[in-house]
Amino acid sequence: MTGTLVDARGLRCPIPVIRLATAAKGLPAGTELTVLSTDPAAKLDVPAWCRMRGHEHVATHEHVAGSGGSDWTGWSVTVRLA
Amino acid sequence: VSHATPGTPDRVHLDNGGRAPWHPLARQAFEQALGDGWADPRRLHAEGRRAARLLDGAREAIAAVLGARTQEVHLTPSHTASLHTAVASAAAGRRRAGTAVVTSAVERSALLQAAAHAAGTTQAASPVPVDPVPVDRLGRVDADAMIAAVQAPGVALAALQHANGEVGTLQPVEAVHDAARASGVPLLVDAGASVGHVAVPAAWDLLAADPADWGGPAGVGVLAVRQRVRTAPVGPEDEDPWAPGGVSVPLAFAAAVALQAVEADRAEQEARRRRLVELLRAEVSRIPDVEVVGDPDGRLPHVATFSFLYVDGEALVTELDRHGFAVGSGSACTSSTLEPSHVLAAMGVLTHGNVRIALDRTTTADEVDRFCAVLPGAVARVREMLGVGGL
Numbered sequence A: 001m002t003g004t005l006v007d008a009r010g011l012r013c014p015i016p017v018i019r020l021a022t023a024a025k026g027l028p029a030g031t032e033l034t035v036l037s038t039d040p041a042a043k044l045d046v047p048a049w050c051r052m053r054g055h056e057h058v059a060t061h062e063h064v065a066g067s068g069g070s071d072w073t074g075w076s077v078t079v080r081l082a
Numbered sequence B: 001v002s003h004a005t006p007g008t009p010d011r012v013h014l015d016n017g018g019r020a021p022w023h024p025l026a027r028q029a030f031e032q033a034l035g036d037g038w039a040d041p042r043r044l045h046a047e048g049r050r051a052a053r054l055l056d057g058a059r060e061a062i063a064a065v066l067g068a069r070t071q072e073v074h075l076t077p078s079h080t081a082s083l084h085t086a087v088a089s090a091a092a093g094r095r096r097a098g099t100a101v102v103t104s105a106v107e108r109s110a111l112l113q114a115a116a117h118a119a120g121t122t123q124a125a126s127p128v129p130v131d132p133v134p135v136d137r138l139g140r141v142d143a144d145a146m147i148a149a150v151q152a153p154g155v156a157l158a159a160l161q162h163a164n165g166e167v168g169t170l171q172p173v174e175a176v177h178d179a180a181r182a183s184g185v186p187l188l189v190d191a192g193a194s195v196g197h198v199a200v201p202a203a204w205d206l207l208a209a210d211p212a213d214w215g216g217p218a219g220v221g222v223l224a225v226r227q228r229v230r231t232a233p234v235g236p237e238d239e240d241p242w243a244p245g246g247v248s249v250p251l252a253f254a255a256a257v258a259l260q261a262v263e264a265d266r267a268e269q270e271a272r273r274r275r276l277v278e279l280l281r282a283e284v285s286r287i288p289d290v291e292v293v294g295d296p297d298g299r300l301p302h303v304a305t306f307s308f309l310y311v312d313g314e315a316l317v318t319e320l321d322r323h324g325f326a327v328g329s330g331s332a333c334t335s336s337t338l339e340p341s342h343v344l345a346a347m348g349v350l351t352h353g354n355v356r357i358a359l360d361r362t363t364t365a366d367e368v369d370r371f372c373a374v375l376p377g378a379v380a381r382v383r384e385m386l387g388v389g390g391l
Helices: A015-024 A042-053 B024-036 B046-066 B079-093 B109-121 B143-151 B173-183 B249-264 B266-284 B313-322 B342-347 B365-386
Strands: A004-007 A032-037 A056-063 A074-080 B073-076 B100-103 B155-159 B187-190 B206-209 B221-225 B290-293 B303-308 B354-358
Touching (some): A004 A015, A042 A056, A042 A074, B024 B046, B024 B249, B046 B073, B046 B206, B046 B221, B046 B249, B079 B109, B079 B187, B100 B109, B100 B143, B143 B155, B143 B173, B155 B173, B173 B187, B266 B290
Parallel strands (some): A004 A032, B100 B155, B155 B187
Antiparallel strands (some): A032 A074, B290 B303
């Protein structure tokens, strides 16, 4: 995980995408942001946001509490700003 | 014909998919059948025989519209029951060939659940669960991938909807049916969102249709099974394995009369609603940050679906309801499971801020105009509540 971290865990759609867009505002092209979310809609809607805004969806990782050292269940989605 | 809720004359109901208001002739037929067909059609006395005649007439009329033989048409308790029984009994009938049920990723949940159930509960030593075949951004299944999946060994049954009721996209049922036939795999076509709205497809081995979607009653379903298809009963022994205990004769009769009635002027209604949906999709696309989803051309004439960025679907449905418009939504926050619609997810389109419209035959151009006038303000107010200006 690189760049700015947006912790939107515990928040429901569309708040994680709004938090991400707010954090992205004014940042230079090429900046990477990672949003953490426990809402299953975010793993679908962050890539859709990238498509609508021309940003790049870099990766999505699933986290499962108790596996791979994770203490929470959800997704981290990384984007690169255009 | 007004279908407004009593006491609220200004209501506009735009959520007619799977539950449309009854066609006036269906009401009439229901009243008549309550008088003539209340008896148990399995009994031998005059009252029973009269009910049986209504039921036979209903099956005959439905068969004529579906392009099936009367004995191929079965009445079931609901569209969900049709899909459950069709998958289970057709898969059981091909137990020796395999247990896999090939589906598209955008089939109805009831069908996907039935497919998983069939693969997991058959007697085979190693049941083969198959991943649903993906769809493109417009919601259309990858026909080549579906054909390849159907041709794989161990497939008991394939299922592909005629059209998707959530986003309106038509599916390549003919190409998939050709391939399935060549492989000896029966194809179940879920036509629950299309029958009564567009021409009934000819390419099927089992076909499920939904009276509640075409202006008939809920509480009865239609399942046609070609005579050449081998099925095996899956429940306890019953005289009617498709509807244990039998169906309600008045409901079945009303469903059949409604189908005849909507078929009579289907072409006009199709053209009229297609124009309204085109207008609606064009108007909606002018609102900032919206994805109008589904195939723009190969689609149902009466369904329109779109998702607004930075909009809470539940808040938008509530805001529109407050202004007198009833709409559906596939957003996670509007579902009891808090999961977004698996159809929108499979398409890879925005799932939040989703609105789903299905126009009824009684929906007027004026009602669509009024909706188009109210929608931009409703979206703006919901966005304002979330403070998303400038994002």
